[in-house]
Amino acid sequence: MFLSHIYLIPLFPALGAALMFFFGRKLRKPTVSAVCVGSVVLAFLMSCGAVLEYTTWAAEHHDQPYEKILYTWLGTDTGHLNYLKSDGTEAPVQADAGFLLDPLSSIWLLFVTGVGMLIHIYSTGYMAHEGGYYRFFGYLNLFMFSMLTLILANNYVLMFVGWEGVGLCSYLLIGFYFHRKSASDAANKAFIVNRIGDAGFLLGMFFIAWHMGSLRFIDVTHAARSGQFAIGDPLITAATLLLFVGACGKSAQLPLYVWLPDAMEGPTPVSALIHAATMVTAGVYMVARSNALFVLAPKSMLVVAIVGALTAVFAASIGLVQNDIKRVLAYSTVSQLGYMFLALGVGAFSAAVFHVFTHAFFKALLFLGAGSVIHAMSGEQDMRNMGDLHKRIPTTHATMFIATLAIAGIFPFAGFFSKDAILWETWSREGGAYRILWCVGYATALMTAFYMFRLMYLTFHGRPRMSHDVEHHIHESPMAMTLPLVVLAVMSLFAGFLGWPHSLGGSDHFTKFLEPVFAGEAQTLSEEGRAAQLAAGEKEEEKNTSAEWLLMGLSLAAAGIGWGMAWRSYRHADKGYAEPIANLSAPVYTTLLNKYYVDEGYDYVFTGRRPVGDVRLGVLGAGEASSWIDTHIIDGAVNAAGSITRGTATFSSWWDKWIIDGIGVNGPAILARMLSYPARLFEWGLVQWYALVMTAGLVGFAFYYVYH
């Protein structure tokens, strides 16, 4: 019943959004809240029902994905619209308005609607005193609709629709305070940087359609696993690399991550929902969804892994010294997304998804907690002006502390399990080929613990550093805000248990649940091969268990060291406290504080907002160059043509006036006039003279005839 009406899940938020756009202005705030939160609650309940129903359905159908096609959206049912594939055969152009539910989309469905619902509830409190309330909730609901379309799409084209939809909503919500220039600039930046990624996604899609002959996930996966494409197929490598460009844009990976920190200009619930928990994981989702293709392209996988690891350590190092509470969290998000791509790149798809899942809870919690702090601090976001808040906003402190423990990877919080799964897979896959990347990931784990506890100590402990006015107004947030915090804190504690690893005596339900999506390789093996692999695996596992424990110990040690360093440096932070990194090396500190000058570099090279010497490069440079060409060459040619036309016209006009009219037309007239002067003399108007002449003539004639 839920499965067959799965299209209702995105429909509810869509209706909510439509209602807000058409009638929102006239509705009162409680009505807006009821409609918009209600629509997401309905979507969440529907999702729970659908996933539950799917698990029983899948048990009866060999773990197949459930597909529900409403109608053919692009192309024709009869297949008249064909294109030529790379192998010379024809394939129909087709995309359906169809929905696909499998374990992968189930997980996304649950946490997107779940976290989305909590953030909607939180927003009713956070945005209570803001203008544009209905606009905000309309955008949020539109976002939910787009995200659910992205998740539930059964083909790349429909996924791309959702992909663009979330991009649009991200733009609208980052620029929610559009009267602030920094906000509208940040929105533009996010939108434009994402366009670069989207171009990659589109091209990747074309490659897939060209090579595989379909854009339906089921068809593509089936074709990829059928064995007709060799591992390392250049077209598939190209397609996957292009898809990864798209993922880089949406999921803020190097070198397209620059928009995410700026996206913090949006209201904090937006940062939590879009720029931490859901939208930015769309890239991970897309790569995981295309896992069958990526498995065929080891080079792409390597690129994904390296980019992921570099992003993780790069963003974490910037996060070490940032002072804006939301910016620390933004870089943390970029860094954690890097982890996810590292996992995808080494082939540990389910570990990546697991981290997405746990990260959604604790990162949403951190952002919402930060929002609660900002709310309490009357809009202050700079941690240098905070301190000693733990007694005044205890619920926020407690829940954020749980989230910090989770993200730092302290046992048994959610982050521990997912991060450890990634690090373990990176360490052990391909006979240890990725151990350099493991080192990077390990360093990142240490940094993560440090910057998160730094954030906690600077915000909640040490000496109060805010002004008296602000201090006077500090208050715990209303119920609508703290309740989601508590729920998310509970999830941050328990969500990891779903993936309790075998080595700790668990059964890793999470990986098992995802197996039908990612276990494509195993299906191609024969029965004997699989048995042999299992036997070898068991022997390996015994040896590995001790190694895994060792790695877990190391991870915990890293988290502990990071925590300890932060505790030592910031526990008593007072006004003008010292940054340990600045003490260590001032240039390093400045570089990190200025985010490696990447934005400046991009301004020099890509946007051209900063000239290199006298020359501008990048987009503005190209603009200036084409402006010069336009004014000088194109307009010059236009003006030259104009001048020539004008000149010939002047001559032609002169010719017409003086030669044609003068000589040709007026000439004969003047001549006729001149000749008329003597003729006129005969006509003087006296009738009797005429009569006399006539008479004289007659008499003359008479005489002539008579006397001749």
Next chain:
Amino acid sequence: MLHITTLHYLVLGAALFLLGVIGVLTRRNVVIVLMSIELILNAVNLNLVAFSRYWQGIHGPTALHGQVFAIFVITDAAAEAAVGLGILIAFFRNKETVNVDEVNLLKW
């Protein structure tokens, strides 16, 4: 007894015609000019009637063409007088004169 011949008529007609022509050429008053034209026309009529009478002497009493012609001329003269006087009145209304010297509009 004096026998009136065609020649007498013709002489009378020529005299009338001359009087008419002189009147047309010399008088300044348009009314007089029009009257002089009537004289010319009637001189012609006299000729026609005279030749008709002469013709009856040769071809018998039915040779009346000349007389019929004279009646046409009289009719024509009446029409012409009407038109001429009409023009004259219209002219007088505009120029307040019937002096033919001053009727010199029809020139270059």
